[in-house]
Amino acid sequence: MLAGRHRHTLSGVTDVPPELADLRSSIDNIDAALIHLLAERFKATQRVGILKAGWRLPPADPAREETQITRLRALAKEAGLDPIFAEKFLSFVVAEVIRHHEAIAETAEVRAAPWLRSESPPT
Amino acid sequence: MLAGRHRHTLSGVTDVPPELADLRSSIDNIDAALIHLLAERFKATQRVGILKAGWRLPPADPAREETQITRLRALAKEAGLDPIFAEKFLSFVVAEVIRHHEAIAETAEVRAAPWLRSESPPT
Numbered sequence: 435m436l437a438g439r440h441r442h443t444l445s446g447v448t449d450v451p452p453e454l455a456d457l458r459s460s461i462d463n464i465d466a467a468l469i470h471l472l473a474e475r476f477k478a479t480q481r482v483g484i485l486k487a488g489w490r491l492p493p494a495d496p497a498r499e500e501t502q503i504t505r506l507r508a509l510a511k512e513a514g515l516d517p518i519f520a521e522k523f524l525s526f527v528v529a530e531v532i533r534h535h536e537a538i539a540e541t542a543e544v545r546a547a548p549w550l551r552s553e554s555p556p557t
Numbered sequence: 558m559l560a561g562r563h564r565h566t567l568s569g570v571t572d573v574p575p576e577l578a579d580l581r582s583s584i585d586n587i588d589a590a591l592i593h594l595l596a597e598r599f600k601a602t603q604r605v606g607i608l609k610a611g612w613r614l615p616p617a618d619p620a621r622e623e624t625q626i627t628r629l630r631a632l633a634k635e636a637g638l639d640p641i642f643a644e645k646f647l648s649f650v651v652a653e654v655i656r657h658h659e660a661i662a663e664t665a666e667v668r669a670a671p672w673l674r675s676e677s678p679p680t
Contacts, residue, residue, distance in 0.1 A: 454605060454609075462628070464598045464601065469632045469633050469636055472643070473633065474587055485577055485580070486577075489574070506592055509593070513592055515596035530642055
């Protein structure tokens with residue numbers, strides 16, 4: 435029979451001490467929650483991107499980002515998370531959001547002016 | 558009286574169209590949840606770091622990371638999140654975790670062999 439040290443975690447990892455396997459199982463659960471929340475966040479920012487493209491607003495919004503950084507740093511401190519990491523995390527996510535917004539804006543422009551796709555504008 | 562276009566969001570942003578303000582308010586809620594989950598994730602990995610330092614296991618674990626990447630990419634696909642982004646996100650978080658683990662391992666080493674802090678080993 436296998437000893438206590440040999441068990442399967444959610445991820446199928448074997449030969450791991452049980453204390454480590456238990457923590458990894460919690461980390462796996464937290465990661466699943468993070469992925470689903472990130473998916474939901476990008477759904478919301480995708481809608482923002484479509485609205486912004488419709489109103490011809492720029493993809494980035496430095497004033498909004500400043501407010502978000504201040505708020506998330508404060509939340510991080512309260513939650514016991516390094517505020518510098520919280521800020522880096524927001525920048526990481528926002529960089530991806532801006533890439534999406536730029537893509538949406540480009541598509542909207544091409545739709546409004548299809549010649550942008552061809553080599554020269556209509557004469 | 559202020560028109561519908563002038564409202565305050567959770568972050569105190571004004572002069573934003575209501576559709577955008579509503580989406581931003583949801584994004585702010587999701588971000589608060591993300592920050593709290595990340596705080597909880599780092600609590601778990603901090604415990605992992607202490608266990609690993611005690612057993613003198615290396616901070617990084619490429620086999621475990623490979624399993625995590627495969628799982629998170631699959632979860633991301635199901636949730637409608639770009640799997641490439643999910644992978645980048647995990648790498649971003651794991652890089653921070655490894656920095657923490659290295660710091661814990663160093664502290665443990667210094668505690669076990671305090672001369673590491675001074676210029677030369679004991680003679």
